[in-house]
Amino acid sequence: xxxxxxxxxxxxxxxxxxxxxxxxxxxxxxxxxxxxxxxxxxxxxxxxxxxxxxxxxxxxxxxxxxxxxxxxxxxxxxxxxxxxxxxxxxxxxxxxxxxxxxxxxxxxxxxxxxxxxxxxxxxxxxxxxxxxxxxxxxxxxxxxxxxxxxxxxxxxxxxxxxxxxxxxxxxxxxxxxxxxxxxxxxxxxxxxxxxxxxxxxxxxxxxxxxxxxxxxxxxxxxxxxxxxx
Amino acid sequence: xxxxxxxxxxxxxxxxxxxxxxxxxxxxxxxxxxxxxxxxxxxxxxxxxxxxxxxxxxxxxxxxxxxxxxxxxxxxxxxxxxxxxxxxxxxxxxxxxxxxxxxxxxxxxxxxxxxxxxxxxxxxxxxxxxxxxxxxxxxxxxxxxxxxxxxxxxxxxxxxxxxxxxxxxxxxxxxxxxxxxxxxxxxxxxxxxxxxxxxxxxxxxxxxxxxxxxxxxxxxxxxxxxxxxxxxxxxxxxxxxxxxxxxxxxxxxxxxxxxxxxxxxxxxxxxxxxxxxxxxxxxxxxxxxxxxxxxxxxxxxxxxxxxxxxxxxxxxxxxxxxxxxxxxxxxxxxxxxxxxxxxxxxxxxxxxxxxxxxxxxxxxxxxxxxxxxxxxxxxxxxxxxxxxxxxxxxxxxxxxxxxxxxxxxxxxxxxxxxxxxxxxxxxxxxxxxxxxxxxxxxxxxxxxxxxxxxxxxxxxxxxxxxxxxxxxxxxxxxxxxxxxxxxxxxxxxxxxx
Numbered sequence: 001x002x003x004x005x006x007x008x009x010x011x012x013x014x015x016x017x018x019x020x021x022x023x024x025x026x027x028x029x030x031x032x033x034x035x036x037x038x039x040x041x042x043x044x045x046x047x048x049x050x051x052x053x054x055x056x057x058x059x060x061x062x063x064x065x066x067x068x069x070x071x072x073x074x075x076x077x078x079x080x081x082x083x084x085x086x087x088x089x090x091x092x093x094x095x096x097x098x099x100x101x102x103x104x105x106x107x108x109x110x111x112x113x114x115x116x117x118x119x120x121x122x123x124x125x126x127x128x129x130x131x132x133x134x135x136x137x138x139x140x141x142x143x144x145x146x147x148x149x150x151x152x153x154x155x156x157x158x159x160x161x162x163x164x165x166x167x168x169x170x171x172x173x174x175x176x177x178x179x180x181x182x183x184x185x186x187x188x189x190x191x192x193x194x195x196x197x198x199x200x201x202x203x204x205x206x207x208x209x210x211x212x213x214x215x216x217x218x219x220x221x222x223x224x225x226x227x228x229x
Numbered sequence: 230x231x232x233x234x235x236x237x238x239x240x241x242x243x244x245x246x247x248x249x250x251x252x253x254x255x256x257x258x259x260x261x262x263x264x265x266x267x268x269x270x271x272x273x274x275x276x277x278x279x280x281x282x283x284x285x286x287x288x289x290x291x292x293x294x295x296x297x298x299x300x301x302x303x304x305x306x307x308x309x310x311x312x313x314x315x316x317x318x319x320x321x322x323x324x325x326x327x328x329x330x331x332x333x334x335x336x337x338x339x340x341x342x343x344x345x346x347x348x349x350x351x352x353x354x355x356x357x358x359x360x361x362x363x364x365x366x367x368x369x370x371x372x373x374x375x376x377x378x379x380x381x382x383x384x385x386x387x388x389x390x391x392x393x394x395x396x397x398x399x400x401x402x403x404x405x406x407x408x409x410x411x412x413x414x415x416x417x418x419x420x421x422x423x424x425x426x427x428x429x430x431x432x433x434x435x436x437x438x439x440x441x442x443x444x445x446x447x448x449x450x451x452x453x454x455x456x457x458x459x460x461x462x463x464x465x466x467x468x469x470x471x472x473x474x475x476x477x478x479x480x481x482x483x484x485x486x487x488x489x490x491x492x493x494x495x496x497x498x499x500x501x502x503x504x505x506x507x508x509x510x511x512x513x514x515x516x517x518x519x520x521x522x523x524x525x526x527x528x529x530x531x532x533x534x535x536x537x538x539x540x541x542x543x544x545x546x547x548x549x550x551x552x553x554x555x556x557x558x559x560x561x562x563x564x565x566x567x568x569x570x571x572x573x574x575x576x577x578x579x580x581x582x583x584x585x586x587x588x589x590x591x592x593x594x595x596x597x598x599x600x601x602x603x604x605x606x607x608x609x610x611x612x613x614x615x616x617x618x619x620x621x622x623x624x625x626x627x628x629x630x631x632x633x634x635x636x637x638x639x640x641x642x643x644x645x646x647x648x649x650x651x652x653x654x655x656x657x658x659x660x661x662x663x664x665x666x667x668x669x670x671x672x673x674x675x676x677x678x679x680x681x682x683x684x685x686x687x688x689x690x691x692x693x694x695x696x697x698x699x700x701x702x703x704x705x706x707x708x709x710x711x712x713x714x715x716x717x718x719x720x721x722x723x724x725x726x
Contacts, residue, residue, distance in 0.1 A: 091645065100640075101643075110606045110607070122603050188705075
């Protein structure tokens with residue numbers, strides 16, 4: 001008798017448990033209205049892409065690169081996008097600069113919160129709302145985003161099915177339950193911007209990268225440079 | 230045969246002046262008053278009160294002449310909008326006599342009194358009562374009743390004896406009326422008619438119609454037919470604005486949050502029912518709570534799209550309700566819709582033709598909730614090359630217009646500094662910056678693109694900001710900045726992707 005015998009009661013119980021677990025963790029994946037959001041033009045690198053109904057994190061070495069990467073992801077997710085920032089943020093998101101990355105101004109709603117707790121509250125409310133495609137929260141340095149806060153946001157995204165994105169500066173990394181955590185840093189470029197992208201962490205998977213990438217307008221996603229990865 | 234309709238016309242000969250007097254009780258009551266308006270370079274009298282009229286002044290007279298004739302004349306500039314609005318209010322006030330009334334600016338009121346006169350003891354009694362109640366508030370009026378609206382109006386303008394014309398007798402009654410005051414014809418037409426010897430309505434009625442129409446056009450015949458009752462042009466009745474406030478007085482003061490919330494639900498249900506009847510949706514609601522000690526507390530909520538869903542409005546009130554301080558309890562609540570917009574029956578906001586559709590209900594409700602605590606905006610693209618003018622913040626509930634072609638195609642920053650950050654350029658290579666001192670550190674630039682010169686848009690007027698030179702520079706780390714050089718100063722204005 002081997003453990004691989006499909007008819008053994010023990011493996012049947014295991015299979016049942018596996019089904020249950022898969023059902024629990026994939027609740028969001030199948031609840032999401034549409035396909036995952038592609039990151040790369042060639043999807044073989046990290047599976048199908050980023051799942052909706054979950055929280056993802058982007059840590060950016062330079063503010064511009066983070067916003068550009070966020071815009072690419074949001075443009076691919078379709079629907080209306082809520083972009084939340086606090087009044088203390090010294091930078092304003094500049095809609096004309098997002099158009100080249102595919103994010104049109106008619107899909108963008110900008111929200112400014114007077115204080116950080118209100119920004120968190122708005123993010124949670126927005127993720128809970130099935131009418132939104134995605135919500136982004138710009139977290140500055142030193143703004144409290146602990147395990148509890150990220151778990152709340154993740155649960156809200158699971159409930160509403162929206163794509164949640166946290167945009168954080170480099171080095172402000174605490175514990176988080178985000179589904180994936182990306183790091184993006186600008187690379188020296190002569191024309192179109194280039195970035196070095198790293199998948200620092202993903203739930204249920206191994207870290208990956210770094211990849212040297214640039215934006216490909218034709219597919220609206222990132223193209224891997226030859227000889228990288 | 231259907232019984233004829235009956236119309237009561239009121240002519241308020243001194244309306245503009247008397248209306249102004251009502252709002253200015255400081256004016257001496259026995260001094261003549263005249264209102265003037267500019268016509269070209271001249272200032273002419275446009276309205277008088279009865280003192281001024283009795284002294285022989287006339288509308289159309291030059292202001293300087295009038296002041297010379299009557300040294301103690303009070304003169305004030307005319308306010309036609311306020312006067313027209315006052316007339317509309319008066320038309321609503323006379324609806325205590327009949328449900329259908331209309332304002333005929335500048336100085337007429339028309340009441341459809343069909344079937345109402347017996348409540349006041351007959352037509353003559355109704356007319357007398359109406360004129361008397363206007364006189365009580367200082368308004369002179371003369372009236373007439375007839376079966377055609379324009380006949381009644383023409384009679385009211387000319388005759389001071391409050392005539393009541395039986396159905397069918399209109400033509401005979403208006404025949405002796407002078408053309409000018411009765412029909413309000415243009416001055417040039419009156420002069421032409423007078424040259425032909427036609428001075429009263431009867432004179433014109435005796436003329437053959439075809440030559441009259443050729444000579445004076447349709448307006449004269451239309452006015453004549455309306456005044457004689459041959460044709461009845463429609464009147465536009467005025468509707469009183471719906472009462473959009475509900476009040477509950479309580480026998481016992483209430484203080485617990487649950488009871489207040491339950492009461493608010495009932496107020497909202499009553500108000501939303503009224504809004505539905507009026508075809509409106511609330512944009513701003515105010516809840517006023519009176520405490521037993523006589524103080525009042527107000528809570529306001531706003532919605533981005535017209536709404537009359539009690540559950541949604543209650544959710545918006547949930548948070549402000551917590552800020553009420555009942556102390557010994559509240560004894561009275563008033564909920565008032567302070568701003569409303571038209572809203573169709575099916576819950577979709579009624580839109581003017583060509584307006585962009587609003588986001589669907591769920592999103593609108595989310596934006597309402599967020600809008601209570603955050604500032605929401607949608608970027609509306611503007612056709613401009615000047616960075617600060619490329620978009621404006623439009624209300625989040627309105628779908629923003631599509632971007633003009635080419636908008637955003639220019640290599641723009643993705644983040645713009647709220648306040649430009651001063652930076653020192655320490656070295657140049659071929660006219661472009663080569664090194665920076667920024668945030669207290671020294672950076673060598675690996676690449677610089679530019680300059681891109683932007684000139685201010687002179688067509689906006691005002692003081693022109695200096696022209697700006699934009700440079701796209703890249704630090705050794707790869708970070709790309711948007712530098713602006715204007716007026717000899719270098720600033721970091723934004724971040725490039």
